[in-house]
Amino acid sequence: MLMLIHSLISLFVSPVDTLLVGSYTHQGNPGIEIIDTKTKRDLERMEVPQASYQLITPDQQYLFSVSELVGNAGAVHGFKKKESGKWEKTGQQLTEGDAPCHITYRKKSQTIYTANYMGGSVSVFQTTQGKIAPLAQKITFSGRGKFPQQSSPHAHMVVLSQDEEAVHISDLGADRIYHYRLRPDGLMEGKLNYTQLPDGTGPRHFVFSADEKFVYIVGELSGTVDVYATQDGNWTPVKRETIDFSKGDGPKASADIHISPDGKWLLASNRITQNSLVVFKIESSGKLTFSREVGVGKVPRNFQFDASGKKLFVACKDENRIQQFSFNPATGELSDLKDDIQIDSPVALLDVRH
Numbered sequence: 001m002l003m004l005i006h007s008l009i010s011l012f013v014s015p016v017d018t019l020l021v022g023s024y025t026h027q028g029n030p031g032i033e034i035i036d037t038k039t040k041r042d043l044e045r046m047e048v049p050q051a052s053y054q055l056i057t058p059d060q061q062y063l064f065s066v067s068e069l070v071g072n073a074g075a076v077h078g079f080k081k082k083e084s085g086k087w088e089k090t091g092q093q094l095t096e097g098d099a100p101c102h103i104t105y106r107k108k109s110q111t112i113y114t115a116n117y118m119g120g121s122v123s124v125f126q127t128t129q130g131k132i133a134p135l136a137q138k139i140t141f142s143g144r145g146k147f148p149q150q151s152s153p154h155a156h157m158v159v160l161s162q163d164e165e166a167v168h169i170s171d172l173g174a175d176r177i178y179h180y181r182l183r184p185d186g187l188m189e190g191k192l193n194y195t196q197l198p199d200g201t202g203p204r205h206f207v208f209s210a211d212e213k214f215v216y217i218v219g220e221l222s223g224t225v226d227v228y229a230t231q232d233g234n235w236t237p238v239k240r241e242t243i244d245f246s247k248g249d250g251p252k253a254s255a256d257i258h259i260s261p262d263g264k265w266l267l268a269s270n271r272i273t274q275n276s277l278v279v280f281k282i283e284s285s286g287k288l289t290f291s292r293e294v295g296v297g298k299v300p301r302n303f304q305f306d307a308s309g310k311k312l313f314v315a316c317k318d319e320n321r322i323q324q325f326s327f328n329p330a331t332g333e334l335s336d337l338k339d340d341i342q343i344d345s346p347v348a349l350l351d352v353r354h
Helices: 002-012
Strands: 017-023 031-036 042-047 053-056 062-067 075-081 087-094 100-106 111-116 121-128 137-140 155-160 166-171 176-182 188-196 203-208 214-219 224-231 234-242 254-259 265-270 276-282 288-295 300-305 311-316 321-327 334-336 346-353
Touching: 017 053, 031 062, 042 087, 053 100, 053 346, 062 087, 062 100, 075 100, 075 121, 100 155, 111 166, 121 155, 155 203, 166 203, 176 203, 203 254, 214 254, 234 288, 265 300, 276 300, 311 346, 321 346
Parallel strands: 254 300, 300 346
Antiparallel strands: 017 031, 017 346, 031 042, 053 062, 062 075, 075 087, 100 111, 111 121, 111 155, 121 137, 155 166, 166 176, 176 188, 203 214, 214 224, 224 234, 254 265, 265 276, 276 288, 300 311, 311 321, 321 334
16 A cells, blocks of 8 residues: 555656765865755765765666875775665775776676876776775876876776777876777776877867767867767867867866757866856767857856756856756757855766656
């Protein structure tokens, strides 16, 4: 009878619109907070220091987060969803690479990969039901670029191919993106090759088109988005678009990049030198057409669409707030809803259903 009542209630009660927020913890905040975006109420808090990036597995049962710490303290944390819907910690492991700033999950082998910024490396871990085994593999890069920020390698993002047979890693320090094949157990095989970007690009985050024929790369230091065509494992430059229009010849500080859920728009963020989102229309050729630039709060390190593609959340780290925007999928227009969520040092966002 209780199960029947629960089922009937679920037909009439909509899930709560929630946002998982990872944050820097210098201000004493917990690191991970799950927030009702309508009431702004905290639904759950988890203690993870310097929680700079998170993921939830496709089955929605496991949550993993990095701790962007240095001094051999960088770590990855695991959580498992309880029957109540709350998260229970399953453990943590050291990445053995300083300042891990990104994390990716391979469903086929239940493997996680962290990009370690200061370590210039990638760490690979096997997991079982959310529990993380000790470090299984670590690959360290080498090289440097022309700007002071490029005096050593800086791994910044790890992206899997759709078939989960290959992995791509951006190295901001050496202006490269490395390409590796993956073994059945998820460990990385010998390096396939790498794509060398123009000097001073500082590749940070990148995203593939739905058909994987094109990849779009944010150059943190160049203030650009580079469009590359992908074929047979080779990436060929198509066109470079400027996104940071601030004056001066020094390095810029561009950050995040996402494609709208309908695949028609590409958005990228700038911070520090200027604080804005730039919107491009994605043409059938894969090229980008500039649509508009919209000013946002200070240091928009991360932003995310909601599932509908009609709403956008922007984490303004230095203003301790998350801005909420409406997004028009027909025109690419962004409108500030003037409905901020106050939270200390937000740096990573996930739209989730609670």
